[in-house]
Amino acid sequence: MDGSRDEPKMTAGLDLGDKYSYLCLIDTESGEVVEEGRLRTSPEAFRRRFFSEQPMRIAIEAGTHSPWASRVLEEYGHEVLVANARKLRLIYANKRKRDEIDAENLARLARLDPKLLYPLRHRGEASQAHMAIIRSREALVGCRTQLVNHVRGAVKSFGRRLPKCPARSFHKRAAEHIPEALWPALGPILETIGSLTQRIRDYERQLETISKEHYPETDLLRQVEGIGPLTALTFVLTLEDPHRFERSRSVGAYLGLVPATAQSGDRDPQKRIFRRRETRC
Numbered sequence: 361m362d363g364s365r366d367e368p369k370m371t372a373g374l375d376l377g378d379k380y381s382y383l384c385l386i387d388t389e390s391g392e393v394v395e396e397g398r399l400r401t402s403p404e405a406f407r408r409r410f411f412s413e414q415p416m417r418i419a420i421e422a423g424t425h426s427p428w429a430s431r432v433l434e435e436y437g438h439e440v441l442v443a444n445a446r447k448l449r450l451i452y453a454n455k456r457k458r459d460e461i462d463a464e465n466l467a468r469l470a471r472l473d474p475k476l477l478y479p480l481r482h483r484g485e486a487s488q489a490h491m492a493i494i495r496s497r498e499a500l501v502g503c504r505t506q507l508v509n510h511v512r513g514a515v516k517s518f519g520r521r522l523p524k525c526p527a528r529s530f531h532k533r534a535a536e537h538i539p540e541a542l543w544p545a546l547g548p549i550l551e552t553i554g555s556l557t558q559r560i561r562d563y564e565r566q567l568e569t570i571s572k573e574h575y576p577e578t579d580l581l582r583q584v585e586g587i588g589p590l591t592a593l594t595f596v597l598t599l600e601d602p603h604r605f606e607r608s609r610s611v612g613a614y615l616g617l618v619p620a621t622a623q624s625g626d627r628d629p630q631k632r633i634f635r636r637r638e639t640r641c
Contacts, residue, residue, distance in 0.1 A: 371468030419470035
């Protein structure tokens with residue numbers, strides 16, 4: 361049975377840069393380079409370049425621009441492989457790193473065996489936007505924590521200690537314990553902490569609404585003790601489409617929770633589960 365009928369005639373490697381991306385187009389059958397060049401890294405430039413092309417296989421590396429780039433290319437019927445950047449560097453890491461070489465390497469790996477790219481699957485546009493809200497809240501929480509620690513450290517340097525309290529009420533509770541000499545330095549910081557707390561609450565209300573309107577399955581997860589709305593929504597958005605997992609055990613592997621192995625001869629014991637960090641987009 362001839363499987364070449366389903367193979368695209370062209371395979372492309374696209375090294376995505378912040379301003380410009382480098383393209384290498386090779387003939388799938390012969391492996392000869394057909395075209396090399398660069399184009400602007402923008403949806404408009406990608407549409408102009410690829411809308412009239414016959415369906416081809418295009419390999420790109422996971423990164424800041426890969427989510428929208430993969431969606432644009434798939435609009436025109438191209439098969440897009442989003443390569444796992446960490447795995448990829450282990451394959452072709454070399455001292456002669458140039459964008460043109462990276463683009464050609466992507467194309468040749470995609471032509472040889474797509475599995476070598478350890479391809480990832482990006483979230484849909486809506487899920488990506490909702491996850492961005494979660495990450496924005498997380499960024500504000502991190503900023504607030506740094507500022508709270510700064511205030512506590514400054515007060516300690518004056519021989520005083522601030523009382524323990526939740527971060528959400530810190531700006532109110534700490535105010536009455538700040539030494540007078542430190543008010544010019546810490547007063548504006550407390551105001552900023554209060555503003556951050558309000559922004560974090562706004563995000564949390566927004567995420568609560570998103571969960572109810574778009575992800576009713578989060579209600580089931582919240583029935584588990586210790587699972588709140590934020591954890592439930594993050595879990596649902598991370599998996600996005602649960603039907604793509606053939607077995608429930610595959611979910612743990614997808615999240616990086618894999619059992620350690622110590623295979624030796626006929627023995628293949630399954631040890632404790634550990635966390636393996638992978639690229640998630």
